[in-house]
Amino acid sequence: MFSFSKTAGVLGIDIGTANVKAVQVRKSAGKTILERYGLVNVIYPTESQAKFDAVKQTAEILGQLYEKAGFTTKKVSLSVPSNVAFVSVLNFPPMPEKEMQKSVEYQAKKYIPLPISEVNIGWQILEETLLKSPHKDAIPEIKVLLTAVPRNVINNYLRVMELVGFEVAALEIESLSLIRSLVDAEAKDGILIIDIGAKSTILSYVHQGHLMATRHLTIGGDSITSSIANSMGISFERAEQMKRAVLAPNVVSPAAQISRNVVELIRSEVQQFMRMTENESNGIARIILTGGGSKMPGLAEKFSALGPKVEFGNPLAKLNFPPELENKLVMLAPQLSVACGLALRQE
Ligand SMILES: Nc1ncnc2c1ncn2[C@@H]1O[C@H](COP(=O)(O)OP(=O)(O)OP(=O)(O)O)[C@@H](O)[C@H]1O
Ligand SMILES: [Mg+2]
Structure with missing residues (x-):
């Protein structure tokens, strides 16, 4: 008998340091329909507070968000922040897939600064290219994306999900979720995704649709x-209001100047990262801005000075x-990129 379960669909969950975001989708007639979404601001106690249990607290937040947003599926895809993962692109000569598994594990030991037994390794073949050599004929080469996430990090996420009663369908680093939601499947150019969150900014360099570096x-x-x-000398809440009120790029005020200084810091880090990608490959044709911090007025103009087109x-x-x-979705969209990418996974 067929059953059209009420729990069909998948929930993409992005646990950020300032906001937990979740997006529920359902597949229908080849389309992906966003049914419900939710965003909740989280204020974690400072780490020094003795009784703080991050796993329990996160589970409670998710449980409340689930009720409030009216989600109906318990099947979830999760992201882990790119800073806890190790990401490398490795090159191999052509070989059968079975051998590749062994070779990747062997190479991984050299690149990952933790014992292999303490990390969860993922890999995918990116492309097969011909490596041009001035002395010999072109040598075939396979590029492989290696990701490794410490097992204790994964276990913490799984404990949270178990407490809420969710079934985890997938777990991936957030750069991969961002690519799925923000980059066209046909995109061939070099792209830099800049996700400006609350506590961090993640740079993801994408080439031919594949993650190459973070x-x-x-x-x-x-x-x-x-x-x-x-x-x-004002409260964080008051400062947040002031920050958002810095509307025009040429406003003269202490808050506006501080904003510009911090943006300048991010920009110079981006510039350094871009130089590295130029040395290693074809460089960047486009910059894609996302994350709550990308709502800062005047940001696109600041990044335009780097050269590539900014969108x-x-x-x-x-x-x-x-x-x-x-209306509401469009306003929140920059903060939903990771959750949308997770929900778009084809399981
Ligand atoms: N309208 C706005 N103008 C300026 N900044 C904004 C605006 N809306 C949100 N922000 C900023 O966006 C940030 C939160 O963004 P986001 O929800 O993407 O973070 P997060 O994913 O929780 O953080 P992280 O990725 O660092 O863990 C906060 O610093 C907030 O001040
Ligand atoms: Mg984030």
Whole structure:
């Protein structure tokens, strides 16, 4: 007998340091329909607070979000922050897939600064290319993306999900979720995705649709808010309001100046990362901005000076949704990129 379970569909969950985001989709007639979404601001106690149990607290937050947003599926895809993962692109000569598994594990030992038994390794073949040599004929070469996430990190996420009663269908690093939601399947050019979150900024270098390198910066939207709060002697909440009110790029005010300084810091880190990608491959043709911090006014102009065309990512582009959700969704879209990418996974 066929049963059209009420729990069909998948929930993409992005546990950020400032906001937990979740997006529920359902597949229907070849389309992916965004049915419900939710975002909740999280204020974790400082780590020094003795009784703080991050796993329990996160599970409670997710349980509340589940009820509030009216989600109906318990099948979830999760992201882990790119800064806890090790990401490398390795080159191999052509070989059968079975041998590749052994070779990747062998090579992984050289690249991952933890015992292999303590990490969960994932790999995928990116492309087969011909390596040009000035002395010999072109040598075939296989590029492989290696990702490794410490098992204790994965176990913590799994404990949270078990407490909420979720069934985990997939777990991946957030750069891969971002590519799925923000990059066209046909894109061949070099792309830099800049996800400006609360505590961090993640740079993901994408070539021919594949992740080639990541970098994690410990600067984000909250760095601006904290600097404004500290230098003006005001609360974080008041500073957050001031930050968002810095509308025009040429506004002269202490808050505006602090914002510009922090953005400048991010920009110079981006510039360094771009130089590295130029040395290693074809460089970057486009920059895609996303994350809550990308809502800072004047950001696109700042990054335009780096050369590549700058655009804002649209994680809703591959999704269908009821028109009544549109206004709110569009406003929140920059913060939903990871959750949308997770929900778009084909299981
Ligand atoms: N309208 C806005 N203008 C400026 N900044 C904004 C705006 N809306 C949100 N932000 C900033 O976005 C940040 C939160 O973004 P986001 O939800 O993407 O973070 P997160 O995913 O929880 O953090 P992280 O990825 O670092 O763990 C905060 O620093 C917040 O101040
Ligand atoms: Mg984030």
